[in-house]
Amino acid sequence: MKTIILTLCLWNLLYRYTDAQSADNVPLGPIESFIRTNLIGHPVILKPQTWEFDPDIALRRRKQFIELNGDKGEKLIERIGLGIDGRDQERLLRQRQRDEGHLGGLNYFLP
Incomplete structure (x- = not known):
């Protein structure tokens, strides 16, 4: 029972919400969003100026x-x-x- 709950919680954290309008504008899941904004850097910051x-x-x-x-x-x-x-x-x-x-x-x- 604990493994099922743990699996569902992890799946929920890694789940990507899909946008019906376009495949380019897909919102990120919470973990990927955290990693991108805090560890790697936001994509706007990484664009060459x-x-x-x-x-x-x-x-x-x-x-x-x-x-x-x-x-x-x-x-x-x-x-x-x-x-x-x-x-x-x-x-x-x-x-x-x-x-x-x-x-x-x-x-x-x-x-």
């Missing part, structure tokens, strides 16, 4: 970046700090008033 990559594009865009954001990105950092809510000019004036007369905006070196 191709990407168009141009290693010289940074050299061509460097001049544009420097004009827009400054040599080391100082204008970019300043713009990020000003926010995007439309009050960037007000904040810029307050920051320049605050930093006036200081060495790069640092108060550490002043008495």
